[in-house]
Amino acid sequence: MRVWTLLKVYSVLVYIFMxxxxxxxxxxxxxxxxxxxxxxxxxSLRWFVKLSENExxxxxxxxxxxxxxxxxxxxxxxxxxASLALVRYQFRGKDFITTFLISPVLVPETVLAVxxxxxxxxxxxxxxxxxxxxxxxxxxxxxxxxxVQARLVGIKKEYEEAARSLGANSVQTFFQxxxxxxxxxxxAGALFAFTISFDNITATIFWRPxxxxxxxxxxxxxxxxxxxxxxxxxxxxxxVITVGVPVLAGGLARYFSRKRT
Amino acid sequence: MAESKExxxxxxxxxxxxxxxxxxxxxxxMSFILVYSFYENLDxxxxxxxxxxxNWQELLTDSYYHTAIWKTLRLSxxxxxxxxxxxxxxxxxxxxxxxxxxxxxxxxxxxxFWVSFIIRTLSWIHILGNQGAVNGILMWLGLTDAPxxxxxxxxxxxxxxxxxxxxYMILNVYVSLEGIDENLEPAARTLxxxxxxxxxxVTLPLSLPGLAAGSLLVFVLTGGSYVxxxxxxxxxxxxxxxxxxxxxxxxxNWPMGATLSFTLLILLSLVVALYSRLMGMNxxxxxxx
Numbered sequence: 160m161r162v163w164t165l166l167k168v169y170s171v172l173v174y175i176f177m178x179x180x181x182x183x184x185x186x187x188x189x190x191x192x193x194x195x196x197x198x199x200x201x202x203s204l205r206w207f208v209k210l211s212e213n214e215x216x217x218x219x220x221x222x223x224x225x226x227x228x229x230x231x232x233x234x235x236x237x238x239x240x241a242s243l244a245l246v247r248y249q250f251r252g253k254d255f256i257t258t259f260l261i262s263p264v265l266v267p268e269t270v271l272a273v274x275x276x277x278x279x280x281x282x283x284x285x286x287x288x289x290x291x292x293x294x295x296x297x298x299x300x301x302x303x304x305x306x307v308q309a310r311l312v313g314i315k316k317e318y319e320e321a322a323r324s325l326g327a328n329s330v331q332t333f334f335q336x337x338x339x340x341x342x343x344x345x346x347a348g349a350l351f352a353f354t355i356s357f358d359n360i361t362a363t364i365f366w367r368p369x370x371x372x373x374x375x376x377x378x379x380x381x382x383x384x385x386x387x388x389x390x391x392x393x394x395x396x397x398x399v400i401t402v403g404v405p406v407l408a409g410g411l412a413r414y415f416s417r418k419r420t
Numbered sequence: 421m422a423e424s425k426e427x428x429x430x431x432x433x434x435x436x437x438x439x440x441x442x443x444x445x446x447x448x449x450m451s452f453i454l455v456y457s458f459y460e461n462l463d464x465x466x467x468x469x470x471x472x473x474x475n476w477q478e479l480l481t482d483s484y485y486h487t488a489i490w491k492t493l494r495l496s497x498x499x500x501x502x503x504x505x506x507x508x509x510x511x512x513x514x515x516x517x518x519x520x521x522x523x524x525x526x527x528x529x530x531x532x533f534w535v536s537f538i539i540r541t542l543s544w545i546h547i548l549g550n551q552g553a554v555n556g557i558l559m560w561l562g563l564t565d566a567p568x569x570x571x572x573x574x575x576x577x578x579x580x581x582x583x584x585x586x587x588y589m590i591l592n593v594y595v596s597l598e599g600i601d602e603n604l605e606p607a608a609r610t611l612x613x614x615x616x617x618x619x620x621x622v623t624l625p626l627s628l629p630g631l632a633a634g635s636l637l638v639f640v641l642t643g644g645s646y647v648x649x650x651x652x653x654x655x656x657x658x659x660x661x662x663x664x665x666x667x668x669x670x671x672x673n674w675p676m677g678a679t680l681s682f683t684l685l686i687l688l689s690l691v692v693a694l695y696s697r698l699m700g701m702n703x704x705x706x707x708x709x
Contacts, residue, residue, distance in 0.1 A: 162615070170510040174528060177586060180543035181535055183553060187546060196551025237437040244434035260438055263446050267644030267688055269661045273668055273681040274449030277456050280674065297445040300438060358536050360647055365668065375538045382651060386545050394539040402534045 181398065188395035190388060206392035216393060219377035223357050226288070226373060230295040230356035231349040237296075238303030238352075239345055243337070245304075246311040247319075264301045271298070272365035286368040294366050295359060299352035306351055310344030343412065350405050357401060450685070456678035465672035475679040485663065485680075489687070492660040495574070496643040499581045503638045504631060506582065507589035511630075512623075514590075515597035529594070532587050541580050541651050548576055576652040581642050588641070589634035596630025597623070629699055636695045640688050660684050 187196070191203030210216060241260055245253065263271065275294060279286065318340065322332045338345075360375040367376060374397060381390055460470040479485050514525045532540065547553050550567040558564045570576065600623060608618035646661030664684065668677035 166509055166513050170513040173506055173510045173586075173590075176506070177532055177583065178528070179553075180547050180583065181532070181540065183546045184539060184543045194551060196546055196549060197553060197556040237441060240434040241438040244431035248428065248431035248434075250428065250431050256435060256439075259442065262442060265689070265692055266446060266450070267640070267661070267684055269644055269646055269664050270453070270681045270685045271446065271449070273664060273677055274453045275445055276668070277452045277674060277678055278449040281452060293441070293445060297441055300441070304438075354534055358538075360538055361645065364647075364665075375536065378538050378542070379647070379651075382542060386542065386549075390542065394536070394543075397536045397539055401536060402531060405534055 184391055184394040185398065187388070188391040190391070192388065194385075194388065196386065206388045207395075210389055210392045210396070213389065215372065216374075216377060216389075219372040219374045222288075222371060223373040223375075226291055226295060227353040227357040229292055230299055231352040233292070233296040234299040234303050234352045235307075235345055235349040238300050238348060239307055239341065242304050242307040242311050245308055247316070260304050261301045263297050268298065268361040269365075272362040276365055286366060288368070288371065290368075291363065291366050291371075291373075294362055295356040296352075298359065298362060299355040302351050302355060303348040306348045307341070307344045310347070311341060314340045346408065346412070350408065354401055354405070453678045453682045453685070456675055457682050459675040459678070461673045461675045465674070467675050475675050478676070479679055479683060488658060488660045488663050489683075491658070492643055495578065495581075495659065496639050499578055499585065499642045500635050500639045502578070503582050503586050503589045504635055507586050507634065508593055508627075508631065511590045511593035511597055512627075515594055526594075529587055529590055532584075537584060538647070538651075540584055541648055544576060544580050544583065544652060545571060548579070572652065572654040572657075574653065574657050577649050577657050580648045580652040581645075584648070585638045585641055588637045592634035592637065593627060593630045596627045596633075600626045632695065632699050636692065639691060643688050643691070644684065660687075 186199070188206060189202050189204065190199050191201040191205065192199070244250075245257060245260075266274075272294070275290070276286070279290065284290075314337070318336050319332050322336045323329070327335065357373075358375065359373075360379060363373055363376055364379070367373065372380065374393070378390060378393060381387060456467075457475055458471045458473070460468045460472055460474060462468055514522065514529070517525070519525070545552065548570040549555070550569070550571070552571070554570065555564075555567040558568065604622050604626075605618045608622045609615070613621065643659070644661055646659055646665045649657045649659055649662055650665075660680070661684065664677055664680045667673045667680055
C-alpha cells in the first residue's frame with residue numbers, strides 16, 4: 160500500500176526531527192575543536208576533562224542532585240498518601256479534590272514562580288534552597304499523583320482486606336502489603352519527580368538565591384556568551400543521567416521481576 | 421466499612437499534607453498576585469501598599485503590552501497547529517502498525533521527556549546556527565559561500581517550541597487512537613467507504629479528544645514560557661512571559677510583575693476553561709495511565 164509507505168516515511172522523518180538535534184549534541188561533545196559547533200575536527204575527551212575541573216559546574220551539579228533527590232522524597236511521600244486517599248476511600252467532593260491536586264500544573268510556571276516570590280516577599284523571607292525545594296516539590300506533585308494513582312488502581316483491595324482480617328492493623332497493612340505492592344509506582348513517581356526538578360529552569364531562575372546555580376541555570380548563564388564545547392560535554396553527561404538512570408532502573412526492575420517468577 | 425454513613429476522617433489525614441502544600445504554595449500566592457497588582461511601584465524593588473489601578477491602566481492603555489499579548493497568541497496558535505500536523509501522522513502510524521517492536525517506537529516517544537529541556541533547546545543552535553549542521557551541509561555542497569542566518573528569529577523559536585512539545589501531542593493522540601475499536605475502520609470499509617472516507621468519518625472524529633488534549637497542552641505550555649525566546653529568539657521575539665521576567669528580574673517592579681502574571685493566568689485559564697467546557701478534564705490524565 161502506497162499510502163502506508165508515505166505514512167511510514169513521514170513518521171520516520173518526524174522521529175529524525177526529534178532525535179537529530181540531541182544526537183548532534185552527543186556527537187559534538189567529543190569534538191576536538193575550539194568552538195562548540197561544526198566542523199568536527201577529530202575525537203577528543205578534553206572537554207570532559209575541562210568540565211570535571213570547572214568548579215562552578217561541579218557545584219551546580221551537586222545543588223541539582225541534592226535538590227532533585229529531596230524533591231523526589233517530599234513529593235513522592237505526600238503524593239503517595241494523597242493517591243491512597245483518592246483510590247482507597249469514598250468521600251464527598253472527590254472530583255474537586257482530584258482537580259485541586261492537579262491544579263499546580265494548570266497554573267503557568269512563570270505565574271506560579273512570581274506568586275510564590277511575592278508571598279515570600281510579604282513574609283520578608285529571603286530566597287533560599289528551601290524555597291527551591293518546596294517549589295519543585297509542588298511542581299512535581301501532580302505528576303507523582305497521576306502516576307501513582309494509575310498504578311494503585313491496579314492493586315487489588317482484597318490483599319489488604321485479607322491482611323486486615325488476619326489481624327494486621329492499618330499501619331502494618333500499609334507497610335507490609337500495600338507499600339511493597341506499590342513500590343514500582345513509588346519508584347516511577349520518585350524518578351519522575353527527580354527528573355522534573357533536575358530539568359526545571361522556568362521557575363528556578365526566579366527562585367534561586369543569588370549565587371546559587373542549578374545545572375540548567377548554569378547552562379543558561381553560559382549561553383549568554385557563546386556556545387562553548389564544554390556545554391556539549393555537559394549536555395552529554397546530563398542526557399546520560401536523565402535517560403540512562405530510568406532506562407537502567409526499568410531494565411533492572413524487569414530483570415529482577417523475571418528472576419523471581 | 422464503607423457502609424457507615426458517619427464521617428470518615430482517614431482520607432483527609434492522608435490528603436492533608438498535599439492540600440496544605442497546595443494552599444500555601446498555589447492558592448495563597450495566586451491571591452497575593454491579585455492584591456499586589458493594586459500596589460504602587462515607587463522605585464527599584466520599592467513599592468507602597470495601595471489600592472489603585474495604575475498598573476492595570478498601564479496594561480490596558482500601553483500598546484507594548486497589547487503587542488506582547490498578540491504575539492503570544494499568534495505564536496501559540498502557530499506552534500499548536502504545526503505540532504498537530506507533525507504529530508498526528510506518527511501517532512496514527514504507531515497506533516496502527518503491526519510492527520513487532522512497537523514498544524520501541526513508544527519508548528522513543530517518551531525518551532525526549534527525559535532529556536533536559538535546555539539541552540534540547542540549545543541543540544537547535546547546532547542545527548540552525550552559523551556553525552550549524554544545515555549551513556555546514558549547504559556550504560559543503562557549494563550552494564552558498566557564506567553561512568545563511570537562520571538563528572535568533574521567530575522561525576528558530578517556533579522550531580524550538582515544536583521540538584520540545586511535540587511528544588505531548590503525539591502521546592495524547594496515540595492514547596485516543598489506541599482506544600478505538602480496531603474493527604470499526606474495516607467495518608466502514610465493508611460498508612463501501614473508501615480508506616480515506618473510513619479514516620475521515622470514523623477514526624478522525626474518535627481521535628479528536630486526544631488531539632484536543634494535546635493541543636491544549638502545547639498551547640498552554642507555549643503561551644506560558646519565556647526561556648525559549650531568550651535562547652533561540654532575537655530581541656524582537658518576546659512572549660508575554662518575557663515581560664513578566666523583565667518586570668520581576670530586571671526592573672524589580674513587583675506590582676507590575678504581579679499585574680502581568682495575573683493577566684497571563686486569566687488568559688491561559690480561559691483557554692483551559694473553554695477546553696474543559698467542551699471536552700471535560702478526564703482525557704488529560706489518560707496519557708499517564
